[in-house]
Amino acid sequence: MLVLEPMNITILGSGNVATHLAKAFLSVGHHIGQVYSRDLGHAQTLASLIGAQATASVTKLHADADLYLLAVTDDAIAHLVDELPHTLRGMVVHCSGATDLDYLARFPRRGVIYPPQSLQKDIYSELADIPFAVEGHPKSAEDELLAMARKFAPTSFRCNSRQRLALHIAAVFANNFTNSLFQISYELLQAEGLPFDLLHPIMQETVQKALQHEPRTIQTGPALRGDKLTIEKHLQFISKKSNWVKIYQQLTEEIRSKKLN
Incomplete structure (x- = not known):
């Protein structure tokens, strides 16, 4: 079994999936350092819930986070990926069901964690009941991301982009x-x-x-x-x-x- 150390995570997005996953990662011992949103007020709302720093500028993202979670709309992923600094050293992960892993190809360690569930940030959902679909590259990144997901969603499973x-x-x-x-x-x-x-x-x-x-x-x-x-x-x-x-x-x-x- 892969043993994970607590990670420093940056959340990009402040909506439904971002809110649920930020709380989930926090609940299993990870640290949320920053929350990014184009709307600073939205970033501040989520950041205040999880004890993180809010920012509305990708240039102010810390380069040393272990994981960058892109919890934004499908249409926003490609544009946000283009904006991300090349200095980021951590794994870059999106949460989309319809977006290929290849959209993150410029990052050496990349992945996807997709919840097939209708999530709303103001309504409680039992994430432990959701089978999160996980994909990653290289395999070590996928193993790591799957182990992370299974901490709060035990039925999470490996799933390629077509599946x-x-x-x-x-x-x-x-x-x-x-x-x-x-x-x-x-x-x-x-x-x-x-x-x-x-x-x-x-x-x-x-x-x-x-x-x-x-x-x-x-x-x-x-x-x-x-x-x-x-x-x-x-x-x-x-x-x-x-x-x-x-x-x-x-x-x-x-x-x-x-x-x-």
Whole structure:
């Protein structure tokens, strides 16, 4: 087993993932020296929580940190990497599910630690339940990063860039798109004076079954049964919402294409 010494970490970013990971690293004995954000106020907010120094300038980053964690939006990673001083000596790591490790190619020791979870900085999440996807170069850097992650998230695992992209897309379907469908359901009921909690039991049942079975084996509903009259009635009811009609039709076709023989 790889034994790690406490590290001095710089956090670049101040949002949801940055906040959760900063607290996680701190909780297992690492030190957060600096927090960087383009917005100094945002950097100061996170820095004050973890006893770190805030900065809004990459030129003021300390060159001697052991690890630089880029917890910023996917679109900001490449630009931030270009801005980082060449004098940085520690491992440089990003947290993106959709960004290749190669984006950090100019750093000799580099890595990725990606949580397939919807994190919000003001809402507690049990990181120990999250399987963080870890990749690194060289292998010694990956070993080190995986050992770090497993200190607060024991189910963390090795995952290459292609696998991580697939995991990210799958997470978008399972979480982001599903939550958007929940919102459509909410608006449908609200428009008819019905409370959203009427759907809580079926939502809970759906998730529970999906956790225990391959999802297509528990599929039900008019699309699976081929109830054309019901489908047409649904489409007519939502006809004024063209986006909803497209979603309904596309998901109906997807369900029918996965029908078990």
